[in-house]
Amino acid sequence: MPQQDRAHATREAILRAAAEEFDRLGYERTSLKGVLGHSGLTKGAFYFHFASKEALAAALVSGQDDLWARMREDWDGRALDPLRRLVGMFHEAAERMAADVTLRAGVRLAADREVGYPGLPSAHLEWEKIIEAYLVDARDAGNLRDGADPAALARTLCAATLGARFISSATTRCADFPARTREILRYVLSSVISDDWLLAGPEVL
Amino acid sequence: MPQQDRAHATREAILRAAAEEFDRLGYERTSLKGVLGHSGLTKGAFYFHFASKEALAAALVSGQDDLWARMREDWDGRALDPLRRLVGMFHEAAERMAADVTLRAGVRLAADREVGYPGLPSAHLEWEKIIEAYLVDARDAGNLRDGADPAALARTLCAATLGARFISSATTRCADFPARTREILRYVLSSVISDDWLLAGPEVL
Numbered sequence: 001m002p003q004q005d006r007a008h009a010t011r012e013a014i015l016r017a018a019a020e021e022f023d024r025l026g027y028e029r030t031s032l033k034g035v036l037g038h039s040g041l042t043k044g045a046f047y048f049h050f051a052s053k054e055a056l057a058a059a060l061v062s063g064q065d066d067l068w069a070r071m072r073e074d075w076d077g078r079a080l081d082p083l084r085r086l087v088g089m090f091h092e093a094a095e096r097m098a099a100d101v102t103l104r105a106g107v108r109l110a111a112d113r114e115v116g117y118p119g120l121p122s123a124h125l126e127w128e129k130i131i132e133a134y135l136v137d138a139r140d141a142g143n144l145r146d147g148a149d150p151a152a153l154a155r156t157l158c159a160a161t162l163g164a165r166f167i168s169s170a171t172t173r174c175a176d177f178p179a180r181t182r183e184i185l186r187y188v189l190s191s192v193i194s195d196d197w198l199l200a201g202p203e204v205l
Numbered sequence: 206m207p208q209q210d211r212a213h214a215t216r217e218a219i220l221r222a223a224a225e226e227f228d229r230l231g232y233e234r235t236s237l238k239g240v241l242g243h244s245g246l247t248k249g250a251f252y253f254h255f256a257s258k259e260a261l262a263a264a265l266v267s268g269q270d271d272l273w274a275r276m277r278e279d280w281d282g283r284a285l286d287p288l289r290r291l292v293g294m295f296h297e298a299a300e301r302m303a304a305d306v307t308l309r310a311g312v313r314l315a316a317d318r319e320v321g322y323p324g325l326p327s328a329h330l331e332w333e334k335i336i337e338a339y340l341v342d343a344r345d346a347g348n349l350r351d352g353a354d355p356a357a358l359a360r361t362l363c364a365a366t367l368g369a370r371f372i373s374s375a376t377t378r379c380a381d382f383p384a385r386t387r388e389i390l391r392y393v394l395s396s397v398i399s400d401d402w403l404l405a406g407p408e409v410l
Contacts (some may be wrong), residue, residue, distance in 0.1 A: 017264065025322050115371040116231050116317070123370050124274040135313055152388040155369070160361060160393075163368030166320040167329050180364065190366075190396035 014039050015063070017104035018056045021171070023067045026112055027057055057109050064106030068093070072130075082137035083144070083197060087185055087204045090161065094181035097165065098174045108169060111162065127159045148192035160184040216254045219244050220268070223261040224310035228378070231317055232262055262314050269311030273298070277335075287342035288349070288402060292390055292409050295366065299386035302370065303379045313374060316367065333363045353397035365389040 001009070009055035017039035021030040032053050036095055050056050071092060075085045097104050114120055128151075144150075161181060168177040186205050193205070214397045222244035226235040237258050241251055255261050276297060302309050319325055333356075340355035349355075366386060373382040392410045398410070 004373060024323060032247070047284045066231035088253070115375045116373045119230060119377070120375075122372070122376055125376065128405055149388075155385060156365060156389050156392045159364035159368035159372060159389065161368065162361075162371060166367060166371070167327070167364060170320045170325075171330065181361060183354075185365065187358060187361045187396065188392050189272050191392065192395075201390065 005018045007049075009068070010041070010045060014046060014049055015056070015059060016102055019060060019102040022060065022105040022109055023101050023169075027053075032056075052087065054113055060102065061105035062106075064103050064110065065117075067103060071096075081141050081143055081197070081200065082091065082134050083141075083193070084201070084204055085193055086131065086138065087189075088159075090176070090185055094161075094174075094178040097177050102175075104169065106176055107165065111166070124158060124162065128154045131158055141193055143197040143205075144192050145194050153192060154190065156188050158186070160188060177181040212254075215250060219246065219251060220239055220261070220264060221307055224307040226315055227265065227310040228306050228374075231291050232314055237261075238326060243316075263286050265307065265311035266315045267311075269308050269315065272301070272308060272375070276301075286348055286402070286405065288346075288394075288398065289394075289406070289409055291336065291339040292345065292394075295386055295390055296383070298383070299366075299379075299383040302382050308376075309374065309379055314390075316371070329363060329367065333359045334371065336362055347399055348402040349397050350399050356376065358393065358397060361393050365393060 009102050011043060014035070018030070018035045021034050029055065035056065036043065036054075039046065043048060071089060075092075077091050078085065078088075080088070097107065110123060121198070131149045131171060132154035135144070137149075138144050139148060139150055143147075161180060161184060164180040164184060165174070168174050168180055168188060213233075213250060219240070219331050223235070224242045225243060225377065226239050235368065236256065237251075240258075241248065244251065255264070269363060274406060280294050283293075285293065302312065319327060319329060337355045337359035340349070340353075340358050343349050344353060344355055364388060369385040369389060370379070370382060373385055
């Protein structure tokens, strides 16, 4: 393996070992020593890649930010109506959370920090705005019934998936997060989707 | 004031000072020193009532448990159908959270512990079962449409209010929690309530 690939593989192995610890224990109770033990690396190799626990956490948080951005780009490139794109993204996000400890750790670190430290810039409120924009497009495209409130719907969907992620993470390491997400989407959206949307294609709710 | 009343008042003042700190900072970053400073008490008076930070947190957590139990008893004694009782309880809980820092701190401490430490007995899963029982009664009483799934509805309502509480607590100290709770109830329940229920009495959604 060329040196650059080896360095990349080592970095990924460290992030994976750190993710296992952060996902299980959260930020405060994770120790660099524990991560080092699980990574099977020397201190020298480790510190070549990451200076501190904070740097590890920052890399995992920024990794999930990047993933969600790529996921949105991918779905926005598909020839689907706004509501089908939104529902598809929620499902994909939930499946990825269940399957990928690195992603799960990044999401947990970001959320723990946000809900634990009042006054921080809120990524959650930004997500509410992003989801609201999809729902405004969905309303304008006739996917939603008249009277549906995109902002209230966005707050409800984001709150429900935030809460479900917390509880699913603590009880099943997100194994049941896809099923919980499916029922949330079904119950929150059932009363607002238009008949046209239901008839337009394969069922996604 | 008789001595017993004074002791009770001092204990309440300490809990209130501790709640202000726990609500803002969470368990880890709250210090006994900070609580003592805000309570305006001597160490002696303080330690007469609480042996440790953990004892303070335990008192706040158990205080909210007691309050919810009383609130349920109160609503269960009213001559209302199961769904109106359930909706009424959600609204009252949200209003109380916005108004009462002692309650808010107890709820935050309980939830932070539960979502932060996988494997703990889950109060949240117990709440899902309690809410599900109300929804089973509601279904049997004809408050819900055929096909509504009480367990899935309970999981969705509990997840949504858990998530909304986290985000509302971090961003507005729960000032917007009642409004967020109202829209959650409306969107989650709209597709499952029966026409009979809507016609049966004053609008509560």
